[in-house]
Amino acid sequence: MNPLLSRPILLRGIGAGLALIPALLAYLTPTAGSAGGADDLAQSYAKQIHPLLVKTCVKCHGKTPKDNDLDLTSFGTAKAILAKPKVLADIAERLIAGDMPPKGAPQPSQVERKHLLDWIRAALDAEAAARAGDPGAVTLRRLSNAEYDNAIRDLTGVDMRPTQAREFPADSVGGEGFANVGDAMPVTPGLVERYHQAARDVAARAVLLPKGFRFSPSPDRPTWAEEALKSLRGFHARYAGPKGEPPLAAHLTATLRHRDKLTSGGPGAIAAVAAEEKLNARYLAALWAGLNGKTASPLLDPIREKWRGATTDPAPVLAAIKATQDQLFLGHYKKNAALAVGNGFPAWEDLRRVVAKERVEGAAREPLFRLVALPAQPDTFVVWDRLRLEGGDGPTLVLAEHAELRAAVEAASGLKFGHHPKDRPVPKSALVTAAGAEVVIDLRKLPAPLQKALTLPRFLRADVNLDDGSPETAAVQAFLIAATGGGGNLAEPVAKATTGDPRAAQIVHPRVAAERARPAAEFRALFPPAVLFEPIIPRDAQGSVFLYRREDEPLRRLLLDDAGRAEIDRLWSELEFVSEQALATPIAYEGLVQYYRKPNDGARIMFFYIQLFDEQIKREEKAFLSAQVAAEPGHLDALLAFAARAWRRPLAAHERKAVLASYHADRKDGVKHDPAFRAALVRVLSSPWFLYRVEQPAPGPRWRPVSGDELATRLSFLLWESIPDDELRAKAAKLHEPAVMEEQLRRMLKDGRMRGMAEEFGARWLGVRDFVANHGRSLKHFPEFTPALRDALAEEPVRFFEDLLVNDRPVADVIASDAVVINDILAKHYGIPGVKGPEWRRVEKVAAHGRGGMLGFGAVLAKQAAAARTSPVKRGAWVVQMLGERLPKVPPDVPPLPETPPAGLSVREITERHRKDPNCAGCHIRIDPFGMTLEQFDALGRLRPAKDLKPGDAKATTRDGVEIDGFAGLRNYVGGPRRDDLLRSLAQKLVGYSLGRSVQLSDRKLIENVTKTMASGGRWSDALLVIVRSEQFRSIRPEAVAASP
């Protein structure tokens, strides 16, 4: 061995900073009466201990240390050496291990050795007791990648993982081996630039709403509108069928099935039946009232009759309702009809309307007008008031008000304005015809200037009613026909006069109109064929002015309570706000006007129709713009609330101002609200207040409790690797109260966000957090090691820990569990039958398959192996490390094992050969037995088939003389005689992870308490409670000593 190389390596243990190993902790556990007084210790150090140290060690650790940097002569007083407790701990460890002084050098006598150890023990005991509860020096921490991603997820509700999208540098670990240690969190310009980019990415996904804002996975507005539409459709689907139909059959069935209860039960019965049948109480009540109405109703009575006669089968009732619906409603879902819907017309048109007065219209292409009122009836006269040309390119032209046209019309029709054949009083602007008459007004011969004044094509319209002298039993349908050909669709609305046309209203005597309209109105109100326009977007949206059509009056009236109405209003207002449709509609409108305003043809008539909505479109645009402005202060308030969540504390007044400063500066420069708002959001998320976990050092000389907000942040980052949620924030001020802390801890443990701790504590403790990237498997040797298998292996320990934590199982289950959490891929890999499908599930009683607990994870077994074969040394060393023991460095110049064993030798045999080398035996006697037992598993963590194992291949004898065989033997050993060692090591790691630093001497009592809790069957909540209630977890060092060791 090269002396120059070997000595420093042996000495490295002394210098290494992280000195507290669990075995040493166990040794240091105080024994009664061991600690002397401070003065005694100081005296005995000066008189005996220091001379003894110098005598024993000075050869290498003197004034000029030989190949090391430890000069023991420099510690002349107890105070001096106690300033470096780690040096003391190291000396003790070396003495216990027996490897210092090195072999060949003069050794201290047994008495001297004991003397030294006793003093160190007493001194460290005193030191640990004096500083117990010291929160320690916790270096300023930025968010780790996991913390950053989780925080963004919890702030935005969208799991966008910016650190992956922007390829942040990978987390590195420090302290006890976790990624939440400030010292191992470098910050570089590249990282800061990524912070800013990521903040921009997040801000680009903010969706401004009428009230506040939300986030979307997408940065595109059309996608945001899709999302709003999806929410709205989801709401619709909760109440109506796929065509917008109400849940009539189910509710009707309930009225039949529970008829007696509803009849006798009083008002409460409706609610009870609705609850029992999971129906809408409001709708049930409306149906019940309608079906049991006492007032005669000509259209409802036959249905009531059927209902009274029905048993529990609603079919006859439904059939009767359907028949009447067909008479009274026309749904516009065909192509051209949908076009109408997109241009502002109702999707559900009422048929057979009964009115006192009707605006009758026809498309007028040429000056040949026909006035028809059908059918003929005795003594019935029809008043056509204000016969006029409207729409198109001219102002409204009332023919009676234009002297020349008035004369021409009178001449052509043989009628006179303001004249009744029976000389009854009529308006001066009205023509009167007898029911059944057809009057033709042919103006085609008019002089050209007059023809031009008509500015055809346009609508020919008139307001039509029966004259007062007509019989009360009379009813007519009136038609204005001013075009030849076509007919039947929107472009040619009415080209023919047909008696009984269901779309033409029945015009009746004004005195009876209301009464005669009532039966249909009552039926329509109770039995609409649809309660909403389900498509929302009309089928031919590209040919229409309006993208969205809202038609849900029946839904609101029949099915929604106040909250439901508020919700659907909110969803609509969000859709309108997010889609900015009101701004798009005028553009669509202009485009369509350009398109339709062509020379006289059928399509031009569409122009007249959409013209009707000109005013509405302008009004809505204006309203939208002011709604946008009205929403702006709300967005800024929401941004400040967002900043408080992101920065994990309330903002001071000047900070609120500062957050909005960039926004106001932008607005002053003429930037619009939306980009200025986003820039302010970028600023909040780029701020070091978000990126760093800042805590105020304690004033004064001693450590002090942190603030409630700071403690809440510590707790949520410990458990969730993320920011506190609203409830924790609300309780932050009282979090130092043990009961509140316990309540919050227990609540948070049940949350899915515990995955954060499963990944960052569980998987890192096992050493497999980076398994996906650094599994070390040779793909050449293992083609079956697919990405799916790799990912499943990496996922398993996380799922396992999640299960432990969320279900608050005993901590000792890490070794003792007889369950795995696996999916189908791993079940196949492990040979566990009966697991189908990709979902992860807990499977019990797996010991027979060589699984259960930490020793059976495929990821660990595969990672602790050579690329192409197993490695008992790596696996064994891993077990040693998990038990909390420290192994010396591998000496140099040791020939490593070949990657592929020479022919005829097993991995076990070459490992055994290696152990024969006396240089190696000392350590390998500790390592190899553990690794040998795991030879049951191959390099991918599969159980080897029995034929591949020679008898005894997985047998070994531990250094302490226990015979163990295979996985089961090792599990019994680690979970049996070594259980406390394992748990002490786990407790140390858990404390280190919780505190974000290496553990130190003053943590000894805490670690022992946690260990005891774990060892006595404690659950995760019990162990975590000990930590989160501890002084070190809840407090912070004063500024003055924040940098001490």
Add this chain to the structure above:
Amino acid sequence: MFIKPDSICSRRTLLRGLGVSMALPWLESLPFAAATTPADQPPTRTLVTFNGMGFHSQHWWARGQGATMELGPCLTPLAPWKERLVFLRGLWNEQANNGVIHCMQTGNMLSGAPMSRTEVRTGVSFDQLMAQRMGDRTRLPSLVLGCEGPIPGLQDGHPLLYSSHISWSTAVSPTWTETRPALAFDQLFRSERNRDDRRVVDAVLEDARSLRRRLSVSDQQRFEEYLGSVHEIEGRIRRAGQERAAGAWRPTLAAPDRPRPADGIPAEIPDYWRLMNDIVLLAFRTDSTRIATLKYCNDGSIITHAHVGANDQHHQMAHTQPQQLVAVNQFFMSQLAYLCGRMAEVREGDRTLLDNTTIMHCSSMLHGNHDARQLPVILLGGAGGRLRGGRVLDYLNAPNRRMCSLFLSLMDWGGLELDRFGDSTGRLTGL
């Protein structure tokens, strides 16, 4: 209790108290003694390349000089370039012999600084010192690339950050080492800047100032790396708008002559490494930067070089030293041969890009068993006419054999003359 808490004082605090730890280069406005090239002459570029775990212990050597120089098997790919080659024997980095293997030998490769065992802390590397002092002459202060990502984890309690980063921007922050070709290309040519940048940076600095007041003294020092990073970005935004002066030397390429590489990392190692070499070449040809560092692989590299017939991971082979290791080592040297070839093709006035470049290739140990008592180092290129090739220089028994002394010369040639750097106060003799 016989010790008061406030009397406890760590070595770290002491060092800080003495002002050893943090000099903030970006805050300094020290004039540097400029051996600067006139503005109408092509500048001297500096390229550091690195591979982990040294070379085969038997086959890394060179003898003789000039055309008759003999090269050991590891170096054979450089045979066509031996008259541009300087083989340096016996240099060392004293601080690299004090710590845990791999990480404690590598993190200070280019700084010669001590490495803390209790936290991540070493020194600013010389390439980054150059970038901080002179990087404002180009759009990017420096280009730092790697062909193997960092391995998270601890080695004996020390973050493996140390073994995967040779460039350090501050004592506590390794320089971001880009491993994705497309993103490296973007660093050079894509400008994702907008009007908000300036405002965000200003606001962030304002927050940072008020935040800093809340911190303890030690955390304030820790926080400097963040402040420095924000200042750096501020500078980049400022430089993004700068134009080249009239009459000044013009680079041979105004814009990239190749498309942006595909996202992700090429599947084959030779393709990947060549692509990263090409990006360095592109950076120099477009004068996007004059300082580049390219780490081919980490110390403790877990790459398996199957393309030269290796079966084991590089780390494993470095220990076992099979004959295949020579092939792996030759593959490293073939990267340099490629760079030399491409650089020699680029005419810059009456010289070539290779004449105007200093390439230093190094590793943090001589061979795979962690021997850092001497380091393998070669120089290639002309250093702007200041470096003569075809030589073997042996410093093993020289009084000054410090790597930092070599770095002083490299910095001289690149245009930054300093009195001292790291553990050195003087240049190597005979270089």
